[in-house]
Amino acid sequence: xxxxxxxxxxxxxxxxxxxxxxxxxxxxxxxxxxxxxxxxxxxxxxxxxxxxxxxxxxxxxxxxxxxxxxxxxxxxxxxxxxxxxxxxxxxxxxxxxxxxxxxxxxxxxxxxxxxxxxxxxxxxxxxxxxxxxxxxxxxxxxxxxxxxxxxxxxxxxxxxxxxxxxxxxxxxxxxxxxxxxxxxxxxxxxxxxxxxxxxxxxxxxxxxxxxxxxxxxxxxxxxxxxxxxxxxxxxxxxxxxxxxxxxxxxxxxxxxxxxxxxxxxxxxxxxxxxxxxxxxxxxxxxxxxxxxxxxxxxxxxxxxxxxxxxxxxxxxxxxxxxxxxxxxxxxxxxxxxxxxxxxxxxxxxxxxxxxxxxxxxxxxxxxxxxxxxxxxxxxxxxxxxxxxxxxxxxxxxxxxxxxxxxxxxxxxxxxxxxxxxxxxxxxxxxxxxxxxxxxxxxxxxxxxxxxxxxxxxxxx
Numbered sequence: 058x059x060x061x062x063x064x065x066x067x068x069x070x071x072x073x074x075x076x077x078x079x080x081x082x083x084x085x086x087x088x089x090x091x092x093x094x095x096x097x098x099x100x101x102x103x104x105x106x107x108x109x110x111x112x113x114x115x116x117x118x119x120x121x122x123x124x125x126x127x128x129x130x131x132x133x134x135x136x137x138x139x140x141x142x143x144x145x146x147x148x149x150x151x152x153x154x155x156x157x158x159x160x161x162x163x164x165x166x167x168x169x170x171x172x173x174x175x176x177x178x179x180x181x182x183x184x185x186x187x188x189x190x191x192x193x194x195x196x197x198x199x200x201x202x203x204x205x206x207x208x209x210x211x212x213x214x215x216x217x218x219x220x221x222x223x224x225x226x227x228x229x230x231x232x233x234x235x236x237x238x239x240x241x242x243x244x245x246x247x248x249x250x251x252x253x254x255x256x257x258x259x260x261x262x263x264x265x266x267x268x269x270x271x272x273x274x275x276x277x278x279x280x281x282x283x284x285x286x287x288x289x290x291x292x293x294x295x296x297x298x299x300x301x302x303x304x305x306x307x308x309x310x311x312x313x314x315x316x317x318x319x320x321x322x323x324x325x326x327x328x329x330x331x332x333x334x335x336x337x338x339x340x341x342x343x344x345x346x347x348x349x350x351x352x353x354x355x356x357x358x359x360x361x362x363x364x365x366x367x368x369x370x371x372x373x374x375x376x377x378x379x380x381x382x383x384x385x386x387x388x389x390x391x392x393x394x395x396x397x398x399x400x401x402x403x404x405x406x407x408x409x410x411x412x413x414x415x416x417x418x419x420x421x422x423x424x425x426x427x428x429x430x431x432x433x434x435x436x437x438x439x440x441x442x443x444x445x446x447x448x449x450x451x452x453x454x455x456x457x458x459x460x461x462x463x464x465x466x467x468x469x470x471x472x473x474x475x476x477x478x479x480x481x482x483x484x485x486x487x488x489x490x491x492x493x494x495x496x497x498x499x500x501x502x503x504x505x506x507x508x509x510x511x512x513x514x515x516x517x
Contacts, residue, residue, distance in 0.1 A: 060180050061236070062155035065100040065172075066147045068140060069093055069162035070113030070132040075287040081115040082285070083162040084122055087295040088302060089322030089340055091122060092285060095165035102169020103158060103176060109150045110162070111143045139255025140231065141247040148244065151237050156180070159233045159258065163285045165294050166301075167232060174275045175234035184239040184270035187212075187262065188232040190279045198228035198282075199259055201274065209272045211263035216252040229259060230282035239265055298323070328364065346380065360390075363398065376408075379415065397432070411442075414457065427469065428453040437463035437481065444469045456491065 073082025083093035093110070100108045112119045113132040120129055130147035132138075137145070144159060151157055156179045158172050171188055178186035187209065189201050199212045200222050212229045213222050243264040247256045262272050285291050302323060303316040310329025313319050318335040321327070325339045328347030336354040339345070343357045346364035351357075353370060360373040363380035371385035378384060379398035388402050393410035396402060400413055403420035411425045414432035419425060423436055427444040429452065430436075440461050444450050453467050456475030461467070466484040473479060474491035483497035511517040 141256030178273035
């Protein structure tokens, strides 16, 4: 067996009209990743460094998305159509004696191992290999026809099937591997005299068989062959990917109370012994440490959560939370926020573009924006960092071990130094020295008889 060098052609030229979308079909996301990226990942897992993507409809959008990660070939519909014509459009990229994988950009459940299995069959001497699956309902798929010895003879598309052929349940997954010279010899002989007037890549199988070449068939799970043509199939494929992602996380030591109601993007990492409750949505490049607890209905996007932290019913966006910290319920950590270890970020707290030192408590009903807080600080209920004057934003700083009372406004730019106290109800506009008590509120005055007088005047 000789292991040939390989390339790949990814077909992404179709209009995808059934998606009913202005966005190209292969750019729709599943589990946070564009559909075509799953095809790239499968090709790369099979050893292809830089695949060729055939583009047509919305070509610039696909090129822009894949810039620097793929080469491109343009399928010109005026000169033909169909999968065979798409591969003809990429012929200039096929050189040498190696092998080429051909796959569709709308099959997000295909794996690198599926391609490698095809490649091994070609390395063993077959001119080509095709991926097949046995479906309970094969409607819409091309049927795999075999001879009496079980050898693949040809593929017949659904619209060209006879009634007997339509009963065949083994279907073509439209994923192939060919020796490049064999494929190049067959492509000029494709014809479009069929029900759809298209050049079928499937006809390459019959052409090579007629040349006396052997075509191997490699069966895979039916789920791997699923293509996405509309929003229903998009949801079905995403559910399957989610099961795959969640299954891998659970096998790696993560507990999911209800994996069917836990939504984790493909790029998310979660440490072992972390418990994830239902309704959690983990997106982007989120990283969750070991031994954490994510209680119901959290959303984390590009967030980093340290070991043994707890997050409850909160939103964390492009932020970091230290080890042993608790967040929520109903907290909102916005981009640029960095919370230290063993902090308490409580209910209805919003933090934006701020640093919170280790051991600091921001327990409830507080807004911290554009501020730098030290360690061991206590913020009372209803504290507001007034960071915006209507034109510009400014920062506040609060030193270690400071105590900020309830309903305090800190009008930036202002500094509260280490070990200082700010009395409840104060509006602070000047720096507070270390160890000082700041009181910035009106002196209370009680006016005896005021209510009765007002009522007598008819004003109450």
